[in-house]
Amino acid sequence: MSKTTAGSIIEVKNLTKKYKELTAIDNLSFDVKKGEILGLLGPNGSGKSTTINCILSLLKFDQGEIKILGKTMAPDALDIKREIGVVFQDVAVFDELTVWENVNYFCGLYINDKETCKQYTEEALKLVGLEDFKKFLPKKLSGGLLRRLNIACGIAHKPKIIFLDEPTVAVDPQSRNNILDGIKKLRDDGATIIYTTHYMEEVEILCDRIIILDRGKIIAAGTNDSLKDLAKVKERITIEAELSTKIQAKIAELRDVVNVKYDGKTMVISYKDARKNLAELVSLLESSRISYGKIFSERPTLNDVFLELTGKELRDQ
Amino acid sequence: MKRLLYNFKITFKNKELIFWAFGFPIIMATLFYGAFSSLINYDGMEPVKIAFVENEENQLYPVYNLVIHSLSVEDGATKTSDSKIFATTYINNRESAETSLRKDEIDGMIYFDNATDFPKLMVMTNSLNSTIIQNVMTEIEQSITAGHTFEPANLKSAGDQKMDYIMVEFYTLLAMACLYGGMIATKALDKNLANMTSSGRRIAVSAVSKAKIILGTLLTSYIIQLIGLAILFVYLTMVLHLDFGPHFPMVVFFTMVGALTGLALGTFVSAVFKVNENTKDGILTGITMLGCFFGGMMGPSMKYLVDSTIPIVNKINPSAIISDGFYALNAFDPDSNRFWLDVVSLFIITSILSTVSIIVLRRQKYDSI
Numbered sequence: 001m002s003k004t005t006a007g008s009i010i011e012v013k014n015l016t017k018k019y020k021e022l023t024a025i026d027n028l029s030f031d032v033k034k035g036e037i038l039g040l041l042g043p044n045g046s047g048k049s050t051t052i053n054c055i056l057s058l059l060k061f062d063q064g065e066i067k068i069l070g071k072t073m074a075p076d077a078l079d080i081k082r083e084i085g086v087v088f089q090d091v092a093v094f095d096e097l098t099v100w101e102n103v104n105y106f107c108g109l110y111i112n113d114k115e116t117c118k119q120y121t122e123e124a125l126k127l128v129g130l131e132d133f134k135k136f137l138p139k140k141l142s143g144g145l146l147r148r149l150n151i152a153c154g155i156a157h158k159p160k161i162i163f164l165d166e167p168t169v170a171v172d173p174q175s176r177n178n179i180l181d182g183i184k185k186l187r188d189d190g191a192t193i194i195y196t197t198h199y200m201e202e203v204e205i206l207c208d209r210i211i212i213l214d215r216g217k218i219i220a221a222g223t224n225d226s227l228k229d230l231a232k233v234k235e236r237i238t239i240e241a242e243l244s245t246k247i248q249a250k251i252a253e254l255r256d257v258v259n260v261k262y263d264g265k266t267m268v269i270s271y272k273d274a275r276k277n278l279a280e281l282v283s284l285l286e287s288s289r290i291s292y293g294k295i296f297s298e299r300p301t302l303n304d305v306f307l308e309l310t311g312k313e314l315r316d317q
Numbered sequence: 318m319k320r321l322l323y324n325f326k327i328t329f330k331n332k333e334l335i336f337w338a339f340g341f342p343i344i345m346a347t348l349f350y351g352a353f354s355s356l357i358n359y360d361g362m363e364p365v366k367i368a369f370v371e372n373e374e375n376q377l378y379p380v381y382n383l384v385i386h387s388l389s390v391e392d393g394a395t396k397t398s399d400s401k402i403f404a405t406t407y408i409n410n411r412e413s414a415e416t417s418l419r420k421d422e423i424d425g426m427i428y429f430d431n432a433t434d435f436p437k438l439m440v441m442t443n444s445l446n447s448t449i450i451q452n453v454m455t456e457i458e459q460s461i462t463a464g465h466t467f468e469p470a471n472l473k474s475a476g477d478q479k480m481d482y483i484m485v486e487f488y489t490l491l492a493m494a495c496l497y498g499g500m501i502a503t504k505a506l507d508k509n510l511a512n513m514t515s516s517g518r519r520i521a522v523s524a525v526s527k528a529k530i531i532l533g534t535l536l537t538s539y540i541i542q543l544i545g546l547a548i549l550f551v552y553l554t555m556v557l558h559l560d561f562g563p564h565f566p567m568v569v570f571f572t573m574v575g576a577l578t579g580l581a582l583g584t585f586v587s588a589v590f591k592v593n594e595n596t597k598d599g600i601l602t603g604i605t606m607l608g609c610f611f612g613g614m615m616g617p618s619m620k621y622l623v624d625s626t627i628p629i630v631n632k633i634n635p636s637a638i639i640s641d642g643f644y645a646l647n648a649f650d651p652d653s654n655r656f657w658l659d660v661v662s663l664f665i666i667t668s669i670l671s672t673v674s675i676i677v678l679r680r681q682k683y684d685s686i
């Protein structure tokens with residue numbers, strides 16, 4: 001059973017964690033591969049932070065095994081910890097220290113050489129775009145900038161493995177883009193990244209592989225595209241037009257259509273396959289001489305996947 | 318090393334903490350000094366008024382009659398001199414003495430209950446003067462029990478006695494400062510513990526071992542505590558011109574022991590109580606203040622009451638032990654058993670608090686954070 005998956009940086013096997021009665025993590029197993037950005041996507045309370053805290057040996061767990069870089073993770077496994085950078089969900093900085101000092105302090109927990117530490121501090125501040133705020137106290141930073149500082153503190157020591165727990169919560173769009181760009185840069189520099197969020201667009205643009213969590217269980221895992229293939233509805237076309245009952249029936253009979261909804265103004269048509277649907281619909285409308293307003297086609301989102309698998313919505317925005 | 322410097326900076330920038338740990342004892346010292354300054358700058362003071370109820374039947378009466386007489390000023394004198402500290406009225410009936418006491422015409426009355434016992438003392442208020450009478454009566458009784466003749470010349474002058482009384486207040490103040498300083502450790506440790514703060518979580522996942530982090534934190538906290546106490550001492554001796562007696566190096570040593578107890582208390586509060594920051598402050602302040610109160614900060618009568626009714630309280634009350642140690646150092650000498658008993662007691666308390674803290678702090682993983 002204990003076969004080590006080649007290229008796995010982190011191996012989580014049968015992890016179960018209970019808070020008294022509540023099973024927060026339920027027999028979770030997954031691997032993180034070298035150099036990838038793995039997205040842990042799940043709604044509030046699905047167990048993302050708990051998973052990370054278990055992997056980091058902060059939390060006791062009831063069952064399971066955690067290996068990082070091939071070794072069993074433990075609180076005193078300092079050689080493993082040296083390779084890890086963590087950005088926790090809550091901002092964790094010292095209010096008494098300036099932006100620069102904060103990054104330098106946390107970097108100094110990993111890097112003993114003073115000059116290297118200084119240099120890394122500068123580089124981290126540059127990465128998150130806080131060069132102009134070095135002397136600021138955290139109190140004086142906006143929410144977005146504070147989040148960026150939080151990230152800089154976690155990654156300044158150039159770790160090989162980075163955990164980011166919802167780093168973009170309550171962040172303005174500019175900071176969010178800056179943060180996402182920074183994370184891509186870290187991956188391009190060779191880091192392996194575990195990224196949790198409940199924003200599906202973030203995992204869509206950022207993650208190489210996605211695990212969807214719900215109530216401490218993996219409900220789906222794979223790449224963005226492979227997950228979307230899970231959705232029964234592969235395409236959805238929305239059209240604004242006045243449609244007679246006759247034409248409505250004709251549309252419902254088109255190839256691959258699984259569902260049609262019409263409110264007298266807008267029709268939403270769901271297809272189980274995405275092959276030339278728009279073209280066929282348009283030619284039908286034109287041959288029936290029906291004029292239409294807006295018409296557009298959508299591919300399924302991760303939210304659709306989540307909705308189909310769990311019957312509820314991923315909270316988004 | 319760099320980490321320790323950052324620890325210093327983090328603590329010194331916490332204005333509230335610095336105020337409570339450094340500023341507050343200085344303010345209290347100033348208030349105490351204000352309250353006692355009229356007494357401190359004495360220059361022959363008013364004698365303590367007592368009534369001595371005559372009772373020829375008691376076998377000790379003649380001795381006491383002589384002693385009290387030798388401790389009393391001439392009729393009508395308004396200033397004490399050396400051991401003459403009482404203005405004594407001799408009365409042959411107890412009722413009228415009691416009436417005078419009630420009317421506040423005298424500070425205390427000495428009377429004999431029967432034919433054999435030592436005389437009794439009755440005072441109305443727990444004032445400085447009643448404490449002086451109490452002290453004198455105790456000393457007389459002790460020398461008679463020990464079979465010595467009582468030497469009035471050995472008795473401290475009224476001024477010195479007042480000074481002793483006042484210094485006890487400052488000793489409890491020092492005790493308070495020692496224990497209060499533990500707050501520095503509480504705050505600093507909380508910032509480093511994963512189950513307390515998010516910064517602590519970040520530190521817990523770092524490449525530095527927990528033991529190193531905690532030892533570093535405690536070391537900086539202790540140094541900062543000592544700096545605060547040094548400032549307080551400078552203020553007490555240079556600005557308020559208080560005298561801590563001839564054994565100043567021992568006073569410094571004892572202060573360091575007291576501060577260590579404070580450090581252990583602060584560590585204990587941080588490690589053991591999983592409550593928010595304000596509640597922790599409350600717990601530490603509560604323990605310190607209650608201890609100081611029982612130890613006599615608001616006047617020695619409380620200490621007297623506690624010592625005589627539930628003596629165990631002040632035997633384990635670090636505030637009382639610390640102030641008693643300073644007292645012993647000043648009143649006796651550094652070799653006195655009483656002083657070393659206090660030192661040992663503090664070490665025992667410190668060890669107990671530390672042991673419990675270590676057991677709790679050894680935990681590396683938490684059930685929930």
Ligand SMILES: Nc1ncnc2c1ncn2[C@@H]1O[C@H](COP(=O)(O)OP(=O)(O)OP(=O)(O)O)[C@@H](O)[C@H]1O
Pocket residue numbers: 019022024042043044045046047048049050051089166198685686
């Ligand atoms: N300290 C705790 N004590 C008891 N229950 C907890 C504790 N921490 C988390 N939980 C519960 O465990 C479950 C998982 O929580 P967790 O914080 O891991 O979720 P999450 O996916 O990180 O959510 P969020 O998006 O809100 O951060 C939730 O039901 C939560 O209420």
Ligand SMILES: [Mg+2]
Pocket residue numbers: 048049050089165166
């Ligand atoms: Mg979370």
